[in-house]
Every structure is written in structure tokens, then in C-alpha cells.
Amino acid sequence: MSGMKGGALFLTRLNAVAAEIEALxxxxxxxxxxxxxxxxxxxLLEAMRYASLGGGKRLRPFLVVEAAALFGVAREHxxxxxxxxxxxxxxxxxxxxxxxxxxxxxxxxxxxxxxAFDEATAILAGDSLLTFAFDILSRPxxxxxxxxxxxxxxxxARAAGLGGMAGGQMLDLAAEGRFAGGRPERLGEGEIITxxxxxxxxxxxxxxxxxxxxxxxxxxxxxxxxxxxxxxxQAFQIADDLLDVEGDAATLGKAAGKDAAAGKATLVGVxxxxxARIRLAQLVAEAETAxxxxxxxxxxxKAAARFVAERRA
Amino acid sequence: MSGMKGGALFLTRLNAVAAEIEALxxxxxxxxxxxxxxxxxxxLLEAMRYASLGGGKRLRPFLVVEAAALFGVAREHxxxxxxxxxxxxxxxxxxxxxxxxxxxxxxxxxxxxxxAFDEATAILAGDSLLTFAFDILSRPxxxxxxxxxxxxxxxxARAAGLGGMAGGQMLDLAAEGRFAGGRPERLGEGEIITxxxxxxxxxxxxxxxxxxxxxxxxxxxxxxxxxxxxxxxQAFQIADDLLDVEGDAATLGKAAGKDAAAGKATLVGVxxxxxARIRLAQLVAEAETAxxxxxxxxxxxKAAARFVAERRA
Numbered sequence: 335m336s337g338m339k340g341g342a343l344f345l346t347r348l349n350a351v352a353a354e355i356e357a358l359x360x361x362x363x364x365x366x367x368x369x370x371x372x373x374x375x376x377x378l379l380e381a382m383r384y385a386s387l388g389g390g391k392r393l394r395p396f397l398v399v400e401a402a403a404l405f406g407v408a409r410e411h412x413x414x415x416x417x418x419x420x421x422x423x424x425x426x427x428x429x430x431x432x433x434x435x436x437x438x439x440x441x442x443x444x445x446x447x448x449x450a451f452d453e454a455t456a457i458l459a460g461d462s463l464l465t466f467a468f469d470i471l472s473r474p475x476x477x478x479x480x481x482x483x484x485x486x487x488x489x490x491a492r493a494a495g496l497g498g499m500a501g502g503q504m505l506d507l508a509a510e511g512r513f514a515g516g517r518p519e520r521l522g523e524g525e526i527i528t529x530x531x532x533x534x535x536x537x538x539x540x541x542x543x544x545x546x547x548x549x550x551x552x553x554x555x556x557x558x559x560x561x562x563x564x565x566x567x568q569a570f571q572i573a574d575d576l577l578d579v580e581g582d583a584a585t586l587g588k589a590a591g592k593d594a595a596a597g598k599a600t601l602v603g604v605x606x607x608x609x610a611r612i613r614l615a616q617l618v619a620e621a622e623t624a625x626x627x628x629x630x631x632x633x634x635x636k637a638a639a640r641f642v643a644e645r646r647a
Numbered sequence: 648m649s650g651m652k653g654g655a656l657f658l659t660r661l662n663a664v665a666a667e668i669e670a671l672x673x674x675x676x677x678x679x680x681x682x683x684x685x686x687x688x689x690x691l692l693e694a695m696r697y698a699s700l701g702g703g704k705r706l707r708p709f710l711v712v713e714a715a716a717l718f719g720v721a722r723e724h725x726x727x728x729x730x731x732x733x734x735x736x737x738x739x740x741x742x743x744x745x746x747x748x749x750x751x752x753x754x755x756x757x758x759x760x761x762x763a764f765d766e767a768t769a770i771l772a773g774d775s776l777l778t779f780a781f782d783i784l785s786r787p788x789x790x791x792x793x794x795x796x797x798x799x800x801x802x803x804a805r806a807a808g809l810g811g812m813a814g815g816q817m818l819d820l821a822a823e824g825r826f827a828g829g830r831p832e833r834l835g836e837g838e839i840i841t842x843x844x845x846x847x848x849x850x851x852x853x854x855x856x857x858x859x860x861x862x863x864x865x866x867x868x869x870x871x872x873x874x875x876x877x878x879x880x881q882a883f884q885i886a887d888d889l890l891d892v893e894g895d896a897a898t899l900g901k902a903a904g905k906d907a908a909a910g911k912a913t914l915v916g917v918x919x920x921x922x923a924r925i926r927l928a929q930l931v932a933e934a935e936t937a938x939x940x941x942x943x944x945x946x947x948x949k950a951a952a953r954f955v956a957e958r959r960a
Contacts, residue, residue, distance in 0.1 A: 370802065371810020372845045377826075378809055378817040429774060434766035452826050453747035457770065458813050461742060464774065465808035468781045472801040481793035487800050488785040489683065495778035496691055497684020500771050504691040513690075513765050532685045 341644075344637040351399050351416070352392040358417050359386050362470060381451045381459035382466070386424040389442045393642070394419045394541040397566075400634045401545020401559050411477050415486060415544050418470040422494050423537060425463035428456050430503060464494070477548060485547055493540035502533025509599045521599040527568070529599065534574075535567030542566070542635075558627050562635065565621035570642045572614045575600040577646070579607060618643045654957075657950040664712050664729070665705040671730050672699050675783065694764045694772035695779070699737040702755045706955070707732045707854040710879075713947045714858020714872050724790050728799060728857050731783040735807050736850060738776035741769050743816060777807070790861060798860055806853035815846025822912045834912040840881070842912065847887075848880030855879070855948075871940050875948065878934035883955045885927045888913035889920060890959070931956045 363383050367374045395416025402412035431438040431446040432453065439449050448456035470476060471486050492498055506529055511518040521529065542563030546556040579602055602610040621639035625632035676696050680687045708729025715725035744751040744759040745766065752762050761769035783789060784799045805811055819842055824831040834842065855876030859869040892915055915923040934952035938945035 367810045368805070370805040371808075371814075372841060372849070373814065374810050375814045375817045375821070377821060378814055382809065425774075429770055432770065434770060454820050454825060455817070457742055457745065457747060458817050458820075461738075461774070461777065462809040462813045464777060465804050465813065468800055469804035469808060472797045472804065480797045484785045484793045484797040484800065487781055487797065491778050491782035491785065492681070492683040495684075495782060496695065496775040497680045497687050500775045500778065501684075501686065501688045501691055504688045504768070504771050507767050508688070508690060512767060528685060536685065 340637060341641070344634070344641055347634060348391065348393075348396050348638075348641070351396045351413075352390070354413055355392045355395045355417055355420060356387060358413055359420065362417060362466075363387070377451070377455060378458055378462060381447055381455045382462055384450060385428045385447050385459055386421060386463060389444070390420070390424075392416070392420060393570075393638070394423055394538060397538065397541040397563070397635070397638060398544050398548075400638065401542050402548045403634075404545065404555075404628050404631055405549020405551055407545070407548045410475070411548055412545065414470055414473070414476040415548060416541070418467040418476070418486075418490065419537065419541050419544065421463045421467040421470065422490065422499075425460040425467075426494075426499055426503070426537075428460040428463070432456060435503070435507070467494075479550070482547060482550060486544055489540055489543065489547065493536040498532055498536035499534075502529055502531075502536070505529045506533055506598070519599075521604075523601065523604050526599050526601055526604060530571045530601075531564070531567065534571050535564065538567040538570060539563035555627055558624050561624035562621050562639075565617045565624060566639050566642055569614055569617040569621065569639060572601055572610050572617070573643050573645060575602040576607060576610060576614070578602075614643050653950060654954070657947070657954055660947060661704065661706075661709050661951075661954070664709045664726075665703070667726055668705045668708045668730055668733060669700060671726055672733065675730060675779075676700070690764070690768060691771055691775060694760055694768045695776055697763060698741050698760050698772050699734060699776060702757070703733070703737075705729070705733060706883075706951070707736055707851060710851065710854040710876070710948070710951060711857050711861075713951065714855050715861045716947075717858065717868075717941050717944055718862020718864055720858070720861045723788070724861055725858065727783055727786070727789040728861060729854070731780040731789070731799075731803070732850065732854050732857065734776045734780040734783065735803065735812075738773040738780075739807075739812055739816070739850075741773040741776070745769060748816070748820070780807075792863070795860060795863060799857060802853055802856065802860065806849040811845050811849035812847075815842055815844075815849070818842040819846055819912070832912075834917075836914065836917050839912050839914055839917060843884045843914075844877070844880065847884050848877065851880040851883060852876035868940055871937050874937035875934050875952075878930045878937060879952050879955055882927055882930040882934065882952060885914055885923050885930070886956050886958060888915040889923060889927070891915075892920060927956050 363379060363386065365374060365379065395413065398416040398419060399409065399412040427441060428447045430436050431441060432448055438446050440446065447459055467490065468487055471490060472483050477483050494500065508516065509519050509521050509529065539560065542559045543556060546559045601613065605613060618639045622636050625635055676692060676699065678687060678692065708726065711729040711732060712722065712725045740754060741760045743749050744754060745761055751759050753759065760772055780803065781800055784803060785796050790796050807813065821829065822832050822834050822842065852873060855872045856869060859872045914926065918926060931952045935949050938948055
């Protein structure tokens with residue numbers, strides 16, 4: 335599958351998962367508290383819904399769903415795991431946008447949570463979305479096997495925490511010299527790759543591996559999805575940095591060139607756009623190669639790798 | 648057991664658990680990354696250690712350990728679950744202290760995390776401690792039975808999230824009228840009890856129930872610990888509010904009377920100190936009664952209820 339028609343079919347499939355995730359998160363974040371909850375305070379719930387509903391490509395849930403489909407996992411299980419990962423993604427956006435972090439006023443063309451509500455509510459909404467991800471993953475609805483659920487919890491905690499996404503954000507802030515007495519550092523290629531593998535790569539990679547975990551896959555196939563996810567994560571970040579250099583504010587829904595202006599450490603900055611584009615193509619090829627054990631079944635994951643590399647927003 | 652001698656024995660036992668938790672958290676938050684972690688950025692790890700080591704009564708881990716001991720649970724399992732709950736407690740302190748929240752400069756007589764480091768680091772350290780709690784709980788070391796571990800994850804997520812601790816903090820900020828256009832509300836007794844059951848009660852209660860879950864206890868004994876935990880949680884909060892009115896800054900390590908000055912909704916404010924003291928005694932009696940099914944084995948949990956009510960700091 336390739337060319338315009340393949341791309342259109344892929345987008346239809348991506349949007350279908352996005353619609354299912356939207357509906358599912360809407361149900362999970364209902365007004366009525368679940369058992370064990372005393373109440374769901376209105377303002378907090380509203381901020382969590384604002385942060386997680388009504389937008390986003392839902393790429394991470396798509397990766398879970400398509401990876402899980404390789405093993406015949408029930409779609410409702412994959413969607414719940416995908417919704418959990420999406421909650422972590424949305425929490426990270428809410429906290430990264432805070433004045434003390436990246437200080438962004440717009441996200442997907444809309445006011446960020448601390449602008450639409452206030453800073454305290456944004457901090458709590460992020461905290462609660464992160465917590466909610468573990469709530470969702472550990473529910474029996476997500477998988478009948480407790481060992482699978484707790485395995486997902488552990489892997490998500492590793493991908494999101496100190497040694498993953500949160501750690502990557504710390505390295506990113508440090509590279510910009512954002513602390514008292516700090517100065518921007520000029521990171522080398524290896525350091526940038528580590529930073530990005532943590533900040534954005536770990537969660538994308540986990541989304542792919544989660545599909546294999548839900549399918550109780552063996553080490554070989556799980557390893558294949560791990561390699562696919564790692565290559566896709568790197569490709570995602572290079573494409574994002576290229577977009578930041580070349581995109582325009584209208585398509586992105588945020589200020590273009592902002593990262594470059596902030597002196598953010600990116601591979602595009604180190605390699606230059608032409609070399610970065612070559613690297614991007616290599617990573618897409620690497621992602622596709624990793625999927626060899628799945629043969630033709632992996633066509634949508636292959637399309638996802640190309641989509642990530644070619645997207646314009 | 649009662650009187651001065653009983654109190655001293657209790658403190659010895661409490662301090663022993665505190666020392667074990669301190670050592671355990673120190674090991675868990677080691678410099679070397681665990682498998683699945685890319686790296687542990689130094690500044691973030693340092694902030695997490697600053698926030699979680701070197702202080703605190705470790706009451707929640709103590710409750711886990713003593714409740715678990717009723718069922719003959721291996722102490723190392725109870726300590727790991729206790730360490731996870733302590734990470735959630737410490738994260739909540741870091742975020743609550745932020746300028747956008749309670750804006751506190753001191754905690755246990757030391758600069759708060761955002762003062763000792765900076766706001767961005769404090770936000771990330773809190774996020775990472777919360778995430779780390781789920782990492783710890785889901786490790787096979789914490790309990791051999793995956794169903795027990797994932798049950799603990801779910802219960803912790805419920806206790807800490809939207810319908811628990813984070814939701815309680817939201818209600819507390821709302822009651823103070825901290826949002827644009829907001830005004831302080833005068834909460835009634837029932838509303839204050841709900842707020843506190845969420846903000847501080849849910850995690851204390853979970854600590855007690857976690858002991859029963861680790862012991863794979865039946866519904867009756869689990870329910871007994873749940874009732875004990877709920878009464879203890881309420882007693883804890885009333886004692887805290889009495890201390891705020893009557894304590895002095897030197898013993899508390901924070902500004903006394905600050906909550907009253909901020910117009911915080913407390914039962915002491917609604918009932919008056921004399922009536923609050925009667926309520927406190929009733930709650931201690933309730934906590935002790937709930938422990939009846941355990942007979943003499945529950946003496947340390949009974950002592951914990953008295954300690955919570957009588958503490959001076």
C-alpha cells in the first residue's frame with residue numbers, strides 16, 4: 335500500500351480509532367464517580383476532559399490497537415490500554431505547557447489548560463490524568479489476566495517516569511539552561527538521541543510493546559515491536575523538529591520556529607535539515623524491517639511509520 | 648498498653664519502620680537506572696530524593712506494615728507497598744507546596760522542593776514520585792501474586808486521583824476561592840468531612856486496607872481495616888487542624904495558624920476546639936472498636952490511632 339490512496343485509507347483507519355478513543359475517554363471521565371471514589375469534583379473533571387477530549391491524532395492508541403490486532407487481541411482491551419496511554423500523553427502536555435515549564439498559551443489552536451482554567455487546576459488535572467492511566471490499566475476490563483495488567487502498569491511506569499518521559503523533559507529543560515545559574519548546553523548527537531528516546535520515544539515505544547503484551551506474545555515478536563517502536567519514536571521526533579523549522583503556525587496550531595528560537599537541542603539542528611531527512615527515511619525503513627516477522631499483517635503499522643515521517647501537522 | 652511507657656514503645660516501633668523505609672527508598676532511588684530505564688537524570692533524581700528522604704514520621708508505611716502483620720505478610724512486601732504509598736504522599740506535598748497551590752517555602756523546617764531546586768524541577772519530581780509509586784507496587788518483589796499487585800495499583804489510583812486525594816485538594820482550593828472570580832465558600836460540616844476524606848483520608852485508609860490486600864484477607868477483616876482507616880483518617884485531620892490552631896512554628900516546622908489565616912475549611916473551625924476534641928476522642932474509640940476482630944494482635948494499630956490523636960507535631 336502506498337501513494338495517495340494508501341495515505342487516505344490510513345487516515346480513515348487512524349480517525350476511526352481516534353473516534354473510538356474519544357468516546358471511550360468520554361465515558362471513563364463521566365460525571366458519576368466509580369466505586370471507591372468519594373466524589374468527582376466538577377472543576378477538576380472538567381479540566382481533565384478539556385485536556386483529553388476534542389483533539390489529537392491519537393497516534394499512541396492507534397499503535398496499541400494495530401499492534402494488538404497482530405495477536406487477535408479483543409479490540410476493547412486494546413482501546414482501554416490505548417486510552418490509558420493517551421491519558422499519560424495528555425498529562426505530559428498539560429504539565430509541559432505550564433509557565434514554569436515551556437510556558438505555552440496555545441495547544442492545538444486552543445488555550446492551554448492553565449490558560450482556560452488556572453495553574454493550580456492544570457497541575458491537579460495533569461496529576462489526575464497520570465493517576466487515571468494506572469486506574470484504567472489495572473481494571474479487569476482491560477485484560478482478563480492480572481499478570482498482563484500488572485505488566486502493563488510496570489512498563490508504563492518505566493516509560494513515563496524518572497527514567498523515561500519525565501526524565502527526558504528534565505534533560506530538555508537542563509539543555510536549555512532553564513535553572514538558576516544554568517546555561518544552555520550544546521548537546522551532541524548521542525545526547526540528543528538519549529533525551530528524545532526518553533522524552534517522546536519511551537511512550538511511543540511502550541504503545542507498540544503494549545500491543546504485544548496484551549497478546550501475550552513471545553519474546554521474538556515483542557522484541558520486533560520494541561524495535562519498530564524505537565525507530566518510529568525517533569522518526570516521530572525528527573519529523574516534529576523538521577515541522578518546527580519548516581511548518582507554519584496555521585497548520586501546527588502553535589507558534590512555528592519556537593523550538594529553534596528557544597535553542598532547543600534537536601537532531602535537525604545538529605545534522606541540518608537535509609541530513610535529518612535522510613536519517614528520517616532510514617528510520618522508516620528500519621521500522622518497516624522490524625515488522626518482517628508479521629508479514630502482510632503489519633501493513634497498517636508500516637503505514638503508521640510513513641505517516642509519522644510525512645505528516646504536515 | 649497505655650500511658651507514657653506505651654507511648655514510648657510505640658514511638659520506638661514507629662521509628663524502626665521509618666528507618667527501614669528510609670533505607671528502602673534510598674535503595675529504590677539509587678543512581679543506577681533499572682532495566683527499561685534509559686537513564687536517571689541527576690537533577691531529577693536528586694529532587695526526588697530530597698522530597699522523599701530524610702524526614703517524616705512514615706505513618707502510612709507503618710500502617711501498612713502493622714496491618715499486614717495481622718495476616719503474617721512478609722515484612723519486605725509490606726515495606727515495599729509502604730514505600731510506594733510514601734512516594735504518593737511525598738509527591739502530594741511537593742505539588743501542594745508549589746506557588747500556584749499553597750505557596751509554602753518551608754516543609755519540616757527545610758526549604759520546599761521548588762525553593763531548594765526550582766518550580767519546573769518540583770513539578771517533575773512530584774510527577775516522577777507519583778509514577779514511581781506504581782512502578783514499585785507492580786514489581787514482583789512487592790508480592791508474588793500478580794492479582795494482589797494489580798489490586799493494589801487500582802486501589803492506590805482510586806485513593807490518589809480525581810475521586811480521592813487530588814480531588815480533595817481541588818475542593819480545598821475551591822473552598823478558599825483561589826480561582827479567578829472565585830470567593831471563599833463557607834463549607835458545612837458534611838462538606839468538610841467529604842473534602843478531608845478525599846484529601847488526606849483516602850490515602851491513610853488505603854494504607855490500612857493495603858495490609859489486608861497483601862494478606863489476601865477476606866471481606867470481613869478487610870472491611871474492619873477499612874473502617875479503622877476511615878476513622879483514623881478523620882482523627883488525623885482533626886488533630887492536624889487543632890495543631891494548626893494551637894501549635895507553634897518551632898514544633899511544627901511550618902508557620903502556625905497559617906491555615907486559619909487562609910480561611911481553610913476545617914472541622915475545628917466549624918465545631919470549635921472543645922467540640923472538635925470530643926469528636927477526636929470518639930473517632931479514636933471508633934478506630935479501636937473496628938479492630939475487635941483482631942483481638943490483642945491489633946495493639947499497635949490501636950496505639951497508632953491514639954498517637955495520631957495526641958501527637959504534638
